[in-house]
Amino acid sequence: MLKKRKLVLYGKQLDYVPGLRRDLRELHISDNYLTILPEMPRKLKILDCSSNYITSLPNNLQNLVQLICSDNNLEELPELSRYLVKLICSSNRLITLPSLSNCLTELYCDNNRLIFLPKLPPTLRILNCSYNGLTKMPKFPESLEKVDCNHNLLTFLPWIPKRMRQLRYYVGESNMNCDWEFPTLVEIALYYVPENTKAGISELDEKLKSRKLCKKCGKLSHPRKNIIDAYTRFGKIPIRANRCWKCSQGKNS
16 A cells, blocks of 8 residues: 555656556656646655756645755745655755745755745754855754855854754855854864965954864864864865864874
8 A cells, every 4th residue: 555655757758747646645756857747646745856857846735744856947936835844955946945844854955046045944953055145044943953055155154053063164255254153063164265265264263263272282273373284285174163173183192
């Protein structure tokens, strides 16, 4: 019975969707040649229509738990299900997103044309909004653990929740500077474009070095020399909370 409620039509070179059972729960129809989808069964819980040429989604998706519609030609999304837990809408042409479900835990909206994000739900754990045109971020919920906001136009980040364990933030021609408070982050990855490295480091260093001392060796966690050395050697800057660069790399053992 469960198999009959799940339909997998991955990579079948379809240009239309065949008739669907009314009691269908899962539809996996990615990697085809679809440009439009018909009305979906009302009891559908999971829809994967990624890697097609779809320009719009049907409006009767009110009971979905997972929606995966990445790699299409979507310019907008319909009203989202209030039960939605996971939304992957990467690599489309989206300018805005509709209101998000209060049950949402994962949001991947990277590689679009977004200029702002809606209010983030209190249950969100993972957010990837990289490669967009965002100029500011909404308030981060306390539940947030991982954020990737690389390659935007950000000049400010909101307060970072204590639960967050990973932040990826690009400082350079796109994200020019940052202003944040650091809780007990495990990893913060900051990437700099070569032509703007010195300016980015100088601005960042002034904000960081006055706030944190390394709990292991007692030195400044983010002195300018360590930041430049890290970039020169690795092309990226790993910073661990309350640790100087040497301690975070295990050099001061």
